[in-house]
Amino acid sequence: MLPLPLALRYLRAAEVGWPEKSSTIELHLRVKREKRSIPLKGSVKLPLPAKPHLRICAIAEGDAADVARKSGATMVGSNDIIEKILQGQVKFDICIAHIDSFPLLEKIAKVPGAKRWMPSAKKGTVCSEIGDVINMTANR
Incomplete structure (x- = not known):
């Protein structure tokens, strides 16, 4: 067992060079009540x-x-991206579509799991000002 300040110092030193999202700090406390x-x-x-x-x-x-x-979109395209989605080659967290490209999404509407990430006007992920929506999503 290490004192808390010393343990945090070791954790900070060990995480140098690792991506920010991979650091996890877990504390186990023994408290007598x-x-x-x-x-x-x-x-x-x-x-x-x-x-x-x-x-x-x-x-x-x-x-x-x-x-x-x-x-700042990670991947951008139209038919090429849709074909990769159908083949299961593309991994992403959120999908945003321009209103002019919305008819292309009919091809992927039946893909298993599409309901979770499929762009829709109700969610605000189908829009005419795609740059504003991407900036707002990335900076939330």
């Missing part, structure tokens, strides 16, 4: 937000595809 006492609960405010890196797929053509690339 008296009878009828309130259980120990709490939270810690981290100095920086721990947000994951999102892999954003943008389905767009032409100028909208260029805007999506500049806004």
Whole structure:
């Protein structure tokens, strides 16, 4: 067993060179409580937000595809991306489609698991201003 400050120092030294999203700190505390006492609960405010890196797929053509690339989408395309999705070659966290490319999505509507990530106007992932939606999604 190490004292908490020393353990945190070792953890910080060990995580150098690893991606930010892979660091996990787990504490096991032994607390002696008296009878009828309130259980120990709490939270810690981290100095920086721990947000994951999102892999954003943008389905767009032409100028909208260029805007999506500049806004930070991980992968951008139309028919080529849809074919890769049908073959199961593409992995992403969220899919955003330009309103002009929405009819292309009919091909992948029946893919198992598509309901989870399929773009829809109700979710706000089918839009005409694709750059704004990608920026808002990436910075949430």
